[in-house]
Amino acid sequence: MDAVITSLTNETVKSVRALHAKKEREATGLFLAEGLKFIGEALDLKHTPQMLLVGQDARPHPLLDRAKAETRAKGGRIVIVTHAILEKISRRDNPQTVLGVFRQTWTPLDAIEPAQAPCWVALEQVRDPGNLGTIIRTADAAGCGGVILIDDCVDPFSVEAVRATMGSVFAVSISRTTSEEFLAWRARWPGSVIGTRLDATAGYRDGAAQRPALLLMGNEQAGLTDRLAAACDVNVKIPMRGRADSLNLAIATGIMVYALTEGAA
CATH class of the missing domain: 3.30.1330.30 (Ribosomal protein L30/S12)
Structure with missing residues (x-):
């Protein structure tokens, strides 16, 4: 009863x-x-x-x-x-x-199978639960394989983050790791590794990424650290054509994952 x-x-x-x-x-x-x-x-x-x-x-x-x-x-x-x-x-x-x-369900880093999806997202020290939840939802919508949290990220299972996922927390694999473990694991990644930096010279649509693509996005305030940016095959930027000098992290991630998955089955 x-x-x-x-x-x-x-x-x-x-x-x-x-x-x-x-x-x-x-x-x-x-x-x-x-x-x-x-x-x-x-x-x-x-x-x-x-x-x-x-x-x-x-x-x-x-x-x-x-x-x-x-x-x-x-x-x-x-x-x-x-x-x-x-x-x-x-x-x-x-x-x-x-x-x-x-x-809670976590996917160990070594259990990730890159070929299962055209794009994966790695986030470094993301602080805002709403941003993280929205990114998880967007990764699900774009057909990404999973989201990897590097170093001190906000908890994806917080009530605020879960609300923002709108249920995608169950659909997308979530992993957590340190930057040291991530860098060792990244060395075996079979496709392109793309970072985003405001000081990058390449545009986000310049060149063709080899799939599976691994997208690295940095902290809301500081962006991607030099250490992780150096581990990318290329760093790119999204052009700012108005007065705003940056985009919200979740919005920028959404633009990037759709650019990287465009044309994927």
Whole structure:
């Protein structure tokens, strides 16, 4: 039988709400996802919630029935909660009526198979969760194989980053590594390695990249470090034709991945 929780101080409520904190996500290997559509994306990609929290006022829906059935079948918990609890867990005044707690999935760097996709994205020290989530979503849309996080990047399983992925966090492989490990691994990359720098002389459409392409994007403020830029086959720039002297990182990454995947099947 499904559990029913009405108390804001219940231990289950506290443990799920704690997943907003990186320390708790790292300790448990879990993360929080919000919304029935998001959970439907997860189910389609064979990711089942460890726990499904359903608001008492959630409307009947075939997808909700499916989510409950698959969660039960995999041994997960279904918890019926009040609107106040949903607000507390989500930290939003207008929360989704269905929340899911999922297991994090990481792809080891050495498990990446470059030939599986025309383009892969590597990010160095990205700080903004909205940027990271949008890049993961864009990589999914463009048919990229995965996103590699180098050194001290923001957590892709933070609530803010997950929201920005719109479900693509389940569709794109995510890896994390140090710059030292990345550079050793990059030496075996079979295609072109392209960096982006404001001081580059080549344009982002100059020359043909050999696929699979590996795109390196740097930190929002400082850009790609000299060390990683030196490891690229070529560094390119996106022209600034107006008064703005740079682009948002997620926008720039989107332009680059579509340029590198143009014409891919």
